[in-house]
Amino acid sequence: MRDFTLTVTRVPGCLATAAGDRRAPQVNDNLSVLDRHREGESGGIGSGLPARGIAILARCQVRFNRDFIGTYAKSFRFAHRAACPEVELPPVINARDDRPVTACLVVPGKIAFKTRPEAPLAQACTLMRTPVQEGVVLAFHMEHPDRMSVQVDDFPATRGNIPNHCNNVSSHDNNQSSAGGASPSDVDAFRGQFPVSRAMIWRNSRKDWNQPMARNINITVIGAGSATFSLGLVKDLCLTENLKGSHVTFMDIDAQRLWNITGLAERYSRELGADLRFTQTTDRQAALTGADFVINTADVKGHHHARRVRELTESLGYYYYTPSALGHFYNFRLMLDIARDIERICPDAWLIQSGNPVFDGTTLMNRHTNAKIIGLCHGHYGYLEMANVLGLDPSRITWEAPGVNHAIWLTTFMHDGEDAYPILDKWIEEHGPTYWDTHVATRTHDIQMSRGVIDMYRMHGLMPIGDTPRLVGWWYHTDLATKKHWFGQPWGGPDTEIARPVHVSVLSERLAQVDAAIKDPSVQVTSVFGQTRTREQQVPIIDALANGVAGCFQVNMPNTGGIVAGIEHDVVVESQAWIDRGGVHPMRPARPLPASVMREEVMPKVGEMERGLEAFLTGDRRLLLLDILAERKTTSYDQAKTLLETVLAMPGHEEVAAHYR
């Protein structure tokens, strides 16, 4: 048992935790002062953490609540006296070892503690915040006591502005100076630079910390034949100074498309004067050799196969339906193969899973391999669509949308540090009806401010974000007319028989552009594909992990640390994380998802995922049948059974049919 220290740092201008949350949870604030230190004091047993004029350092005993100890019992053992749970203090660690740590709390205001906690910990660590009382954000961080003293200046993010990729990817550019979405009053908080609504301390990896920038990163892209994705990645790499020397390996099973993409990428890199090197291969294992990062964007059966499945289900009386547990078979198998290859061939590589099913697939890989996995999606940018319609500057918005992929809900939505939900409410009252009657989407996915999404908001008191409304609320999805009513003209959202062909044709046009460009060497690739960065997170995340250009990202990661309360640790959740050289540090959302959202929307998605994984792992056909029966569009047992057998008998599904017995 070693000594422990809690460092308490006062941060002004804090987040009002209760604001804007219509169903704000009761926050327990009955911590009581035993030993409070003056602001500005510093020190403590075994602590090398500096105070820099704003630290209060105290020996504390925090009273932990059941949930806290409960959820993290594997890694935490608290002192005998640390009983009588009183405050919900979130955990910090995904512990693999059991070493003691220093506990460090960043709190504004009148937080107070008793004597010392005792917490043997942990290899990996987690960052999170928690409301302690109104107006208080508590960031909690644990680290090994034997790590080096760290000066605040050691953290690269405090040298300049905080890059906040969740808010605005373009702010990541080193020559820009966005405050990362924090309001001015926030920004003077932590050494004048740290947005309080993101108050945190993060852990660096000792071995990495003083290393120079890593310029020769090996990046492998699986499914590189996707023109939009691969060229976007190359564009982002060319526009990221630190990564201009990277080596990119494109892998795809379609050699022709691979050849085209690689050729264009080389021209693009040359035009921009970047020092990128490219390799192409159809051999996946060769592609993984030496990889530092593996990006999997493959979709084994493409859009056309999905269309054939939908045609078949339609013939059996279903409106626009694909049996998902069954449909994931090929991608599940590929994902597991890739993650297992990574374990063997390049065990230190990060796998950035960029193709669906992100939720199910990353959970599967995380459970059954040791690969380091980050799952990415675009859905969270729905908050930008909200800002756009509401006329708000995205850079002044602070937001959080935790949940699981495709079921995320906007728990925090602030503008200049003030709750922005009232702005939404005013818009709904004054402009909503006109917008819903007159707005005509130009992109199939433009549904964030639709009648249906606002209706879901009214139901739960929180906005569902991005892809979420595509998959919840069966009653909005029963037929085309209903979908048009709820998700707007002209397509009724992206998941209709008239929208999907539009989406697919956009992708086909992009492929045609690639073909045309490859045939004509005189074409300036930069003029065809542009010179602005995409809003994809892959390259900024690589820069964070490889070069310590740290930032905040919306990622899918295991629920270690209980980021989303009520979900098992080995399920992958989606939320914000701080990413730096030390890895992915999940940030517990300031506000938990309300009970109704968890019960009605998130947990059913978790159940569906679990059913699909159990089906895949056991090959039990009964679970596929249960999956079809769980689908609201199914009207009878016979219909479900017929559908299952018919889909399994479909040409192209021989392996699936053999797998499920």
Add this chain to the structure above:
Amino acid sequence: MRDFTLTVTRVPGCLATAAGDRRAPQVNDNLSVLDRHREGESGGIGSGLPARGIAILARCQVRFNRDFIGTYAKSFRFAHRAACPEVELPPVINARDDRPVTACLVVPGKIAFKTRPEAPLAQACTLMRTPVQEGVVLAFHMEHPDRMSVQVDDFPATRGNIPNHCNNVSSHDNNQSSAGGASPSDVDAFRGQFPVSRAMIWRNSRKDWNQPMARNINITVIGAGSATFSLGLVKDLCLTENLKGSHVTFMDIDAQRLWNITGLAERYSRELGADLRFTQTTDRQAALTGADFVINTADVKGHHHARRVRELTESLGYYYYTPSALGHFYNFRLMLDIARDIERICPDAWLIQSGNPVFDGTTLMNRHTNAKIIGLCHGHYGYLEMANVLGLDPSRITWEAPGVNHAIWLTTFMHDGEDAYPILDKWIEEHGPTYWDTHVATRTHDIQMSRGVIDMYRMHGLMPIGDTPRLVGWWYHTDLATKKHWFGQPWGGPDTEIARPVHVSVLSERLAQVDAAIKDPSVQVTSVFGQTRTREQQVPIIDALANGVAGCFQVNMPNTGGIVAGIEHDVVVESQAWIDRGGVHPMRPARPLPASVMREEVMPKVGEMERGLEAFLTGDRRLLLLDILAERKTTSYDQAKTLLETVLAMPGHEEVAAHYR
């Protein structure tokens, strides 16, 4: 920090945990021996527990798994060294205080532990068993170290045979000598009398233990106008020697029925020579004064109101549907009122909740009052219907059917200590089709061996018991023809438009019998209503709690102790418990419910219950709408909205409509 002792007792003839479970969980058996004592040794620091030739006593450290510590962190703090979880050891306590305890383990075979655990504990305690490795049942019990030494003979159940009310209520009679469903090879286990599949040690309450039998028990029945129930209760009391001196208070809002029932009860008691005294009142608070036991069997709106609601939903396109969250309003309110009255008027009384909704209502009362609550249902007797059809002697069956009320699944089904599921499988193969084609039910609830229940068994590998198939598997319930197919002739189970009137008319006939008997003083009440005990558990439970005539019962109780893994502690679950003067000691089922049953059947019921309670407590009309939308019979948003508003506007629903905004 006090000293602790683990007492390890060898029990031969143990339960084979993997047998008969098609989806047996992996059992972790890597406990390792540090300090193993010879069989027959006894002793230990702070322990007064006797060995009596079969105890192994050891100082142990058990390695706990995360779940264990996690779930019970509020009451347990384990020693610093108790890390590295390795075995799933179930918890023992619903701790309200924090006193140290003695840990006592009853294990057959090669279980072994390391040094001592450290476990400050707990006012109430829980008994449970857990599989440790194949062939081993581990019972774990914690108790206060300052309690008196207890001799095995102190436990009344070991003096004679083990009464097992779950199996066969008639075995409770003191002059009978059933072995409680344990097989002969089991029965010679613990002092030659304790069935091993129920291996346990139970805790007595020091203050009660040496008290004489309590002959003057005050029992209050709320909703006593229910003729069948009240006369059955009186019959059971008259036939229970220890309770013949009890005082019964009948309370109902219907004074006429109350008068009739009381008159008949008095005659019945006189005819049998029992010394029961009766009071009747329409004043609930008066009825509670001095009560030791309160039995609530009231149903605020009766069958006729339910029929009118169904007629209304039918007119809106629903087949046989009652919106349950909405429908529970009156009973929820009554239950909370009663439990709060008990807190105030008779805080030491036990509330035996005997009316629906048992699951929702007992969870509600448990969360919001301090009343001591036991919920009862009849559904678990479905295993007797199975035994009957299979031609098995119920007294030779060992069974467990945990879950939540109306969603219980037969995890253990043994005959003479051997897995009896193969007997069921053989019956299905050889006799099932004939039975389903030819069997004609004479009771509306006779569905346990129907085609639908066997189909659910095939789906999950476990039999759903009793009321369970009435409420799960929407596809069996879409219309009358479908229900007849799955649940048999002539009614298609109890929940059809043709079955319900039959059920109600049986109840009316019983009321008419009461009326006739009351008008004719020459009638021998015993000849009309019989002289055999009912299979109701209320009176045996009262005898156990009041007089220590302990036994095993199927009850609804808070999930303290994690009896059903994966369900929150403050949710009421249904499973077996040992009941004695010390209280209700939940027994953790030998086998957990498989993941698919939890995910597909049990957790959705929990979610539904939570939705209903949140709706009731918040008065949020949106949650009622979500409840109707969650119903599979709902086909559109408009239909759900119309239904909600129409039902709320129904005469008799004024208070509901005012409550939900």
